[in-house]
Amino acid sequence: MTTRDRDYGDLLVLMALAGFTLWYLFDAIRVSSAVQNLLLILPLALIVLAIVLLELVMRLRKGTLLARPDAEPLRQTLPVVGLFAAYVMSLETLGFDVATVLFIAAFLVLKGERNWLLLGGYSVAFGFGVAFFFALMLPYPMHMLILQG
Amino acid sequence: MIDFTAVEQGLNLLFTDFSPWLVVVPGIIIGLIFGATPGLQISMAMAIFLPMTLYMDFVQAMLFLTAIFTGGSFGSGIPAILMNIPGTSSAIATAFDGYPMARQGRHNQALGIALASSVIGVLMGYMILFVMIQPLSLMVLRLGPAEMFAVILWGMTLIASLKGEQVLKGLIAGFVGLLVGTIGFNELGMARGTMGQTYLLDGVPVIPAMMGMFAASELFKLANKGFIVESEASRKVRISEIFAGFKMACRYPWVMIRGGLIGVFVGAVPGVGSSVSNLLSYVETQRRDPDPASFGKGNPKGVVASESANSTSEAGSMATLLALGIPGGGATAVMLAAFAMHNITGGPQFIRQQTDVVYAIIFANFAQVFLLVAVGLLFIPLLANIIKVPMRYLIPSVLVLAVMGSFGLTGNMTGPATVLIFAVVGWLFRHYGYSVPAMVIGMLLGAMAEKSLLHSHQISGGDITYLFERPVAMGIMVLMLVSLFGRPLIARLGRKRSVSTDASS
Numbered sequence: 001m002t003t004r005d006r007d008y009g010d011l012l013v014l015m016a017l018a019g020f021t022l023w024y025l026f027d028a029i030r031v032s033s034a035v036q037n038l039l040l041i042l043p044l045a046l047i048v049l050a051i052v053l054l055e056l057v058m059r060l061r062k063g064t065l066l067a068r069p070d071a072e073p074l075r076q077t078l079p080v081v082g083l084f085a086a087y088v089m090s091l092e093t094l095g096f097d098v099a100t101v102l103f104i105a106a107f108l109v110l111k112g113e114r115n116w117l118l119l120g121g122y123s124v125a126f127g128f129g130v131a132f133f134f135a136l137m138l139p140y141p142m143h144m145l146i147l148q149g
Numbered sequence: 150m151i152d153f154t155a156v157e158q159g160l161n162l163l164f165t166d167f168s169p170w171l172v173v174v175p176g177i178i179i180g181l182i183f184g185a186t187p188g189l190q191i192s193m194a195m196a197i198f199l200p201m202t203l204y205m206d207f208v209q210a211m212l213f214l215t216a217i218f219t220g221g222s223f224g225s226g227i228p229a230i231l232m233n234i235p236g237t238s239s240a241i242a243t244a245f246d247g248y249p250m251a252r253q254g255r256h257n258q259a260l261g262i263a264l265a266s267s268v269i270g271v272l273m274g275y276m277i278l279f280v281m282i283q284p285l286s287l288m289v290l291r292l293g294p295a296e297m298f299a300v301i302l303w304g305m306t307l308i309a310s311l312k313g314e315q316v317l318k319g320l321i322a323g324f325v326g327l328l329v330g331t332i333g334f335n336e337l338g339m340a341r342g343t344m345g346q347t348y349l350l351d352g353v354p355v356i357p358a359m360m361g362m363f364a365a366s367e368l369f370k371l372a373n374k375g376f377i378v379e380s381e382a383s384r385k386v387r388i389s390e391i392f393a394g395f396k397m398a399c400r401y402p403w404v405m406i407r408g409g410l411i412g413v414f415v416g417a418v419p420g421v422g423s424s425v426s427n428l429l430s431y432v433e434t435q436r437r438d439p440d441p442a443s444f445g446k447g448n449p450k451g452v453v454a455s456e457s458a459n460s461t462s463e464a465g466s467m468a469t470l471l472a473l474g475i476p477g478g479g480a481t482a483v484m485l486a487a488f489a490m491h492n493i494t495g496g497p498q499f500i501r502q503q504t505d506v507v508y509a510i511i512f513a514n515f516a517q518v519f520l521l522v523a524v525g526l527l528f529i530p531l532l533a534n535i536i537k538v539p540m541r542y543l544i545p546s547v548l549v550l551a552v553m554g555s556f557g558l559t560g561n562m563t564g565p566a567t568v569l570i571f572a573v574v575g576w577l578f579r580h581y582g583y584s585v586p587a588m589v590i591g592m593l594l595g596a597m598a599e600k601s602l603l604h605s606h607q608i609s610g611g612d613i614t615y616l617f618e619r620p621v622a623m624g625i626m627v628l629m630l631v632s633l634f635g636r637p638l639i640a641r642l643g644r645k646r647s648v649s650t651d652a653s654s
Contacts (some may be wrong), residue, residue, distance in 0.1 A: 010581045017325050024328055028341040037339050039606055040599040041331060048324045055317045069581055072373070080372040081573065084365065084548055088569040092562060096553065104545045111372070111541035126546055134553040140560040 007068040018052040021045050083107060095145030096135070101127030152504050159508030162208055169209040173517055176216025177524045183217070184224025184237065191221030191237060195483040199490075207491040208506060212513045214487055215467070218480050219517050222460050223267035223525060230259045230452070232547055234364035238356070238424035238593060239459040241586060242431035244363065246444060246451030253447050257387050261394020262449050264525045266405060266456035268518050269398070273409040273457070274416075274464025275514045281413075282468055282500065282507065294604035295616065299625035300415070300425070301598045305591060306629050315582050322578065323587035329353055330595015336603055348563040352596060357555035357567035359589050364551050365568060366575025366585065368544045376540055386530050386537075394449075401453050404434050408457030415458075416465025424593055426465075428586075430458030464514075470495050471507055 025045040028038060059065045087103035094102065105123035113119050128147060135142045163169060183194035195217050202210035225240040230247035243263060250259035305323050332342040333352035343349040398405070408430040415426035434454035435444040444451050463480075470481045474488075474495030488495055493503075500507055538546075555564030578585050609615030616622060 009577070013577050013581050013583070014321075017321055021325060021328060024332075024342050031339050031341050032337075034337075035611070036337055036603055036606065037335065037341070040602050041328065041341070044324055044328055048321060048328070051317055051321050051324070055321070058317070072370070074576075074580055077369045077372055077576070080369055080544075081576065084369075084572065085569055087548075088552060088565045091552070091565060096556075100549050100553075104549065107545035108541055111544075113541055122542065127549070130546075130549055130553060134557060138557045138560075140556075142556065 006066040008066060009074065010067070010069065011065060014052060014055065018049060021048045021052075079110060080107070083110065092143060095143050095147075097128055097131040097147045098145040100131055103127075152508075155504035156508050158505035159512055162505060162509040163512055169206075169212050169513065170516075172205065172209055172213035173216045173513070173520055174524060176213045177220035177517065177521055178528075180217040180220025180222075181224040181227075181524065181528055184221035185227040191218060191225070192480045192483055194221060195480055196486075199483055199486060202487050203490060207493060208509050208513075210487050210491065211484070211506075211510050212517075214484050215463075215510065215514055216517055216520075218463050218484075219271055219460075219514065219521055220524070221480075222271075222463055223264060223456070223521060225459075226263040226267065226452075226456055227260065227529070230263060231256060232364065232543075233367045234360065234547065234551070238359065239427055239462065240455065241359075241363075241424070241589065242427040242455035243452055243459075245431060245455070245586070246446070246448050247455075248367075249445065249447035250449065250452070255447065257385075257390030258394035258397060258449065259452055260529050261391040261396075262398040262452045263394075263456045264391070264522070264529065265395040265398035266408070266453045267460040268522055268525075269405055270409055270412060270457040270460025271463060271514060271521070272518045273405070274413055274461030275511050277409070277413050277461070278464040278468050279508070279511050282472060282511075293619065293622075294601040294608065295619045295622040296625065298598055298601035298605060299622040299629070301594045301601065303625050303629040305587075305594060305598075306633050315584070318582055319584040319587050322583040322585070323591045326588035326591020327595040327598060328591075329358075329588075330355070330592040330597075331599050333596075335596075336600055348561070353592060354555070354559050354564055354567050355589075355592050356558050357551075357564040358571040358592055360551040360555055361568040361571030361573075362575035362578070362585050362589050365548055365572030366579055368547060369572065369576045370579060371540055372544060374540050376537075386534055388526070388530060391526065391529055397449055398453050401450050404450050404453045405457045407433060408454045409461040412458035412461030413465040413468070416462025417469050426462045427455040427459040428590060430454045467510070471510075472500055474499070 022045070025041060028041045031037065056065070059067075083103065083106055087099055090099045090102075093099075101123045104127050105119060108119045108123065131142070131144065132147055135144065135147065179194050179198060180191060184191055195214055198213070198217065202213060205213060221237070222239060225235060225237040226243040226247065229235040229240040229244035230251050233244050233248040235241045235244050247259045247263065250256065305327065306320075330352070333350050334340050340350055411430040411433065412426045415429060431444075431451055431454045434450055435441045438444065438448075438450065440448075466481045467484075470484055470488075472495070474485070485495065493499065551568055552565045555568045556562070558564050559567075574588075575585050577583075578588065605615070616626075
């Protein structure tokens with residue numbers, strides 16, 4: 001296996017799952033070591049850790065520990081994931097109305113839409129329309145920048 | 150088993166006056182819209198429209214609410230098929246094969262199958278309810294927490310081992326999901342895994358997490374595609390194909406009957422309901438099929454199994470509500486509120502004293518089935534046009550719906566943040582071959598599993614031999630072991646036998 005064929009992502013995901021399990025187990029023990037508190041968490045965490053170990057051993061034996069999966073590389077989707085993350089994080093600042101319009105417009109530009117009229121029209125109509133609908137339907141206040149006024 | 154005088158009185162209640170029927174079609178439409186909109190729940194629709202039932206008499210109110218329930222249980226399958234977003238947790242398994250069917254250009258068929266299975270499921274469920282309401286109520290009382298825990302663990306193991314070649318990864322995903330599902334306060338008031346965040350005290354919001362893992366992560370994967378269905382010719386919405394799908398569902402009567410029975414009995418267990426029954430039915434159908442590998446790749450039987458089970462669950466949960474006064478889930482909890490608004494208490498006495506009303510509700514649901522066919526056939530072509538939308542428009546629109554819907558569920562930024570976190574988790578899971586459904590179901594059932602185990606522990610006083618006094622729980626545990634180790638063991642034995650035969654020859 002050459003360096004280019006290697007993919008550490010799978011191993012990292014496995015380690016992250018084992019890490020989460022260990023952290024959660026210790027957090028539960030920290031809260032209380034009473035049987036009632038650990039009745040499900042302790043055995044389940046131990047089972048998860050045992051399966052992770054088994055998976056590691058099996059992959060080591062097969063020589064597939066760092067094998068690259070047969071799927072589209074993650075970096076091709078990364079801009080979309082980043083854009084979505086930016087959208088969610090901007091909701092409190094830009095409001096559901098403006099953030100949604102900007103997110104849709106940015107996504108369309110990213111994916112090659114060059115009909116500016118359609119792009120602008122759709123982003124504004126859908127973004128404001130959905131934000132307005134949900135604001136109307138939901139019993140909680142939704143942060144808006146323009147529609148609120 | 151059937152009180153024929155009450156049957157006659159029930160029919161009189163429904164047909165002496167036309168007014169109870171006026172609310173049925175609006176109810177179905179409301180249910181369809183809420184079910185088909187990701188993030189809007191059937192229980193939310195029922196809660197929003199509950200105040201309207203104050204102006205109705207009890208039978209009319211029940212007809213209205215059950216119509217929303219019926220429309221919603223079918224409606225939730227529509228986005229599951231077209232966008233891989235189960236409108237509610239009861240349509241998770243519908244997406245397993247419905248969405249691959251849509252991607253192959255068989256969306257019309259898949260929608261027709263879902264409609265037929267839902268319709269026949271509701272019909273079958275209420276027929277079973279009609280005959281079994283009294284014995285069923287007695288049976289439900291016998292299921293204790295030990296049996297509940299066994300059912301959850303069995304379902305979980307079956308789901309986690311669905312991906313044949315990656316069983317270990319499936320089990321890791323499922324069990325980590327169960328752990329995530331226990332985050333927050335337990336029954337004893339101890340908060341675990343909250344990292345000091347008050348938002349997590351009630352646990353991880355499961356439906357936003359489900360939206361992130363199922364919908365957003367799948368949409369990330371499709372971001373570089375032009376359309377859901379690549380071939381232009383396959384994107385057409387054809388009523389004839391929807392009808393063909395409708396007929397196709399009838400080719401699998403056993404799948405439907407099995408789904409129906411699972412739906413009624415699991416649906417009758419309080420707190421479990423249609424979220425589990427659709428998965429159990431799916432897994433059982435796959436397990437018994439001669440070609441289990443075809444599931445998850447667009448096998449129509451998968452859609453039939455899921456939709457028939459989640460529709461019959463409605464009747465199951467109604468049985469528990471009517472017979473015991475215990476709601477099986479969110480939707481029946483709202484109905485219980487409607488009971489209270491009309492000064493009616495569900496339970497054995499209600500069944501005994503107002504049997505005519507119970508039968509009237511059941512008969513009205515028979516009629517709702519036919520109305521659902523008509524309304525469903527009108528609405529499907531409208532909703533199915535979604536596949537003609539280019540992905541660059543569909544993806545941001547659906548992501549926005551998921552974000553807004555998740556905000557609607559939590560009432561604060563926890564919902565959208567949960568969608569984002571679990572979208573990334575789901576994206577990595579899909580890429581590296583971990584089972585996304587197993588993790589989601591684990592999260593759904595985690596708290597319930599812990600509660601059932603805790604109650605069993607309290608009842609037994611920590612004595613493990615208590616399990617031996619629970620034959621049903623033991624039976625389910627044995628079934629779980631057989632379904633987990635049975636097939637690999639038989640395969641290994643078969644291989645050994647063929648090796649020894651080769652050696653001797």
